[in-house]
Amino acid sequence: MFNCSRILVVFDPYHDVQPAFDRACFLANKLHANILLVSCIYDETYDMTNFLSTDQRVDMKAALMNGQVKAMNQYINKCGAVNVEIKSVWHKSLYRGIIDTATHEHCDLIVKSCKEHNKIAQKIFTPNDWHLLRFSPMNVLMVKNHDWPENGNIVAAISIDTNDKVHNLLSERVTQISADLSQLVKGSLHLANTFAGAPMHVAIEVPSFNAQAYNLDIQAKHEKEVKAIAKLHKLPDQNIHVSEGLPEDVVPGLCDKLDAELLVLGSVGRRGISAALLGNTAEHIIDRVNCDTLVIKPQVQ
Structure with missing residues (x-):
């Protein structure tokens, strides 16, 4: 049986349209499942700069992550009655951050959209996609259009x-x-x-x-x-x-x-x-x- 009660959706901070989230909402309504919308971000300049104190780095990271939470909040109402939680994660490796979060949060399914390649106008897989498919212990749904x-x-x-x-x-x-x-x-x-x-x-x-x-x-x-x-x-x-x-x-x-x-x-x-x-x-x-x-x-x- 396809038992799925908790779906982790990978939020794409670089696009206004979130096909992975839309697909997860469709499935969550059918399966009566909950959704965990996750943005996994990292900016190495926040760790490399010598002009900031430790406290300043912490504050800047918190501000960036809070910005992601605000961006994700715009999509919550699309799921209607489905329960949606939001989480922002700071991790150097996107695929590892997603897998760790899915494991810790006891998710049954990971949903992620493929990256759009502007030159050839099609969806392609990035190295993070391949690593996610290869190392994830739970099922993964890769979404195209x-x-x-x-x-x-x-x-x-x-x-x-x-x-x-x-x-x-x-x-x-x-x-x-x-x-x-x-x-x-x-x-x-x-x-x-x-x-x-x-x-x-x-x-x-x-x-x-x-x-x-x-x-x-x-x-x-x-x-x-x-x-x-x-x-x-x-x-x-x-x-x-x-x-x-x-x-x-x-x-x-x-x-x-x-x-x-x-x-x-x-x-x-x-x-x-x-x-x-x-x-x-x-x-x-x-x-x-x-x-x-x-x-x-x-x-x-």
Whole structure:
């Protein structure tokens, strides 16, 4: 179940429009959840200058944070009956400040909008966005400018046939949460799954190997597994999408084709050297879709 009682929304002090807050208000009304609106700010000049005393630095920081509180207060009335709290945080690292606050305040979901890139007029992900998605222990909703109309499409990207228990359980969570959300917002749920076809060099090196038959067999197995999942949630066959290829190539194309309002996918948050060398499949996907993305994290046992 998609249990969410407390939503942390990242306030953007550099823009008058706050799409993350608007989306959080929509969800909070549906889920009967509370909202914590947080502005995480830092100005290194306040710490570096030698012309100010310690007390003066404290006063200037307090004035800046109070200014953020006043700015956030302008958005409270947009949520109607939803309870909204406001908090200003001073932290050198935006993503770490947000994660620490969400953890301390027992939030279930973090909602943040993507940064708008003026040159190409589209939403892009900043390093803070990637770090937030990678290190956050709770689910993260990245908001773009796509509306959430009734009867819209929600795409759940799932994986099957893996020996990795963590990924198996994560796919189950993604499917269940996607189903819950589709009922909540009266949307149509679609399941997306991909499989790796036979490598080209195999057919060349082993002439007796029938690559086409192999691919058809693998596709049939995936379709059988996905249809079993779809049956549990009473989804029609036309809402099942199994394709050959990499998820980062297939899923964004499907989202565009369906004009999806939301993509739901799981991420174990690969870190360190493996992340630098291999990257994360989830990150490759969400950077290429033009809709909101809900990233589901493994459930803490």
